[in-house]
Amino acid sequence: MQASDLLVKCLEEEGIEYIFGVPGEENADFMMSLEKSNKIQFILTRHEQGAAFMAEAYGRLTGNPAGCLGTLGPGATNLITGVANSNMDRAPMLVLTGQGSTTRLHKESHQAMDVVEMFKPVTKWAVSISHQDNIPEITRKAVRLARTEKPGAVLIELPENIAHLPSDKTPIKPIRYRRSNPDKSVVAQAAQKIVAAKRPIIVAGNGCIRKRASNSLRQLCELTGIGVISTFMGKGAVDLDSEHCLFTIGLGAKDLTACALDASDLIIMLGYDMVEYHPHLWNENTDKNIIHIDFLPAEIDEHYNPQLELIGDLANALDMLREALAEYELDFDFSQQQAVRRDMLVELAEHKDDTSEGKIKPQKCLWDLRKALNPEDIVLSDVGAHKMWIARHYHCHEPNTCLIPNGFCSMGFALPGSIGASLVYPDRNIVAVCGDAGFMMNVQEMETARRLNSNIIAIVWEDNAYGLIEWKQDTEFGRHTPLSFGNPDWMQLAEAFVWTGYFVKNSADFSGVLNEALQHSGPRLIVLPVDYDENPKLTEKLGKIVCPI
Known part of the structure; x- marks a missing residue:
């Protein structure tokens, strides 16, 4: 069969369910082969970074890799932040990139760069397929490495001229092994x-x-x-x-x-x-x-x-x-x-009845969110000041129900990650909590969520600034550099992408709005102005911690 067909057959044998990405000219053969598969679903995304974050969430929730795909050059470079995030968060992932023909890689050539070398620092293994007959071994090794503790990302590059060469090889059947026990x-x-x-x-x-x-x-x-x-x-x-x-x-x-x-x-x-x-x-x-x-x-x-x-x-x-x-x-x-435990329970409940107007305290938002969600529902945190509050104030009944990027810590994870999570658990409530900065980094995936009718809620904490950097600079230097920015009209943004939108101004209203949103399906956006005056208060409190005993 054609090499690209063989690669798809090998991925099917490995149980790969989803590949997220943006195809290009150099992986056209692979895409034609993938279209014939009735076992692997290709999810077209609006940016390669979003594809990587979707695959990461899938990997963290299932323990099995999904694929993320980009073409050569800029497609591959767009993938790399999400791939690094997955690798350091210990999520299994297959990274699939196209490449120019091997007959032109030895010289200056359009869009050509050494993708394998670029990905080596952020993957467990990165390899280019140099011969079509090697595809079964490479695929088997890649998936085994991605799944093996500690899990992570593996890159397979398929040059365009190799992709359509014939091969009589067949997929290698996966055989799982038991991990050893301590002495x-x-x-x-x-x-x-x-x-x-x-x-x-x-x-x-x-x-x-x-x-x-x-x-x-x-x-x-x-x-x-x-x-x-x-x-x-x-x-x-x-x-x-x-x-x-x-x-x-x-x-x-x-x-x-x-x-x-x-x-x-x-x-x-x-x-x-x-x-x-x-x-x-x-x-x-x-x-x-x-x-x-x-x-x-x-x-x-x-x-x-x-x-x-x-x-x-x-x-x-x-x-x-x-x-x-x-x-x-x-x-x-x-x-x-x-x-x-006694004193932390008091801290967590301190602002549960807050009724302030104009801005909502982080503690109040997370208290109401925890109360509204079922034990098996999933919250995904983006990266920013809100992540610190989620880490301290949002706790879980079950493992893997709060996904926080805390290895590579890349902003932009939560929105696309929630799309990946909703494919794994379409019947659960999936909630992405984002800062306004992180949300806008992959805002284009709102269209992907609408196209898939993803059952997700994105909660955006609006402070019109890179709030975590403000917090850190203020703590260390007593002031901060210019970090403010403007935001879109959120409700018009939701309307433009055909999302259901809510804007919450008062603490007392958030619980009701959240519960109303949970009654609906499809993609929903809740925006609230957050009271980040609580950030320095927390810093001061932590600086004066006196142990209970």
């Missing part, structure tokens, strides 16, 4: 260290929301009573209503949750990604007693040198640890953890 003797050592501790604590990272790990963690908590702090991307590893939930850590300044961490004499790090919350922020003196449990060994860092490492499948490691601990009589002091 039993090391598990026994970990159990002994935990039993010997008085105030152990767990920090749940991004790995805890993948591969059944959350269920195993919850069972461990029920047995031991140990509390869990999550990173931004570990939300929902334990239920927010559980007494074991100590909410999140990761803000630059010390928060209440850090009090429980400081008071602990043993920190159990689960599925921890250093890109989220660097250890120098919580282990400045390098004196913490640490157990590292993850799919991979710990990254080397002078502030993160675990005394013990359990390496293997995270869920199985937690199950083995629970079985080992069941043999012991446990006696821990959780008074500090209980006090932190």
Whole structure:
């Protein structure tokens, strides 16, 4: 068969469901082949970056890669920010790019650039197909690498002259393998260290929301009573209503949750990604007693040198640890953890009854949002000041129901990401929370959402500025550089893209508007002027944190 047909057949064999993107001349053969597939749906997007973010959300929610596609040159460069975001957020992804004919790549040539070399720093593997018979092996390797812990992005480049060459090869059938378990003797050592501790604590990272790990963690908590702090991307590893939930850590300044961490004499790090919350922020003196449990060994860092490492499948490691601990009589002091949870619950509810007019407090918006959504509904955060508030004030009942980009941290994720999420879960409420800056970075995907009739709500916090940068500059320098900008007439924008639009001016009205929007389907836009006077107030509060005990 033709090489482009073979690539599509290989992708079908791998179970690929969606490819998002913007095709070009150099991947025309692939597009013709893809059109014949009754297993893979191509979603035409309005920008390649939006395609990558859609594929990332799909990958984070399913654990399986989707494809994002661009042509050579500018198509590939447009993809790269979303690809880097996916790779650092540990989302499996296949990146598919066209390329000029191999007969012209050795010289100056129209739109030609070394795409493979450009993508190597932001993928787990990047390869160009140099012979059509290599397609089955390349595809099998690419998908295996994308899915293997820790998951990430893989690039396959198909030059235009290779795409239409004949091949008699057939797809390689995927064979899944079981990840190895930690050594039993090391598990026994970990159990002994935990039993010997008085105030152990767990920090749940991004790995805890993948591969059944959350269920195993919850069972461990029920047995031991140990509390869990999550990173931004570990939300929902334990239920927010559980007494074991100590909410999140990761803000630059010390928060209440850090009090429980400081008071602990043993920190159990689960599925921890250093890109989220660097250890120098919580282990400045390098004196913490640490157990590292993850799919991979710990990254080397002078502030993160675990005394013990359990390496293997995270869920199985937690199950083995629970079985080992069941043999012991446990006696821990959780008074500090209980006090932190008590005080954080007060903080979260502080502005739930706010009725201010003209601007809406971040805390009020997120309180109402949490109350309105079901446990399995999904919130996607963009990047900006609102992300800090979501990280601190929006918590989850289930894993993977709050998607925050916190590795590469690219603005523009939430709107296209919500489109990808709605394809995975069309019957759930999918809500993107964006700043006005981040929303406008991929505003063109409003048309994609309308065309697909995506069941999404985009909530835009309007402050007419790059609010997070203002916040940081004001904190550090006492002033900020010019960061203000204008915005469109939001309701006219919604009308132009045939979205249902709402503008909310008063705190007391937001809950009702949100619940009304949730009764409708299709794409909906809610815009509210946000009270970012709360930003410096939070900075001042965190700077004066006094631990409960």
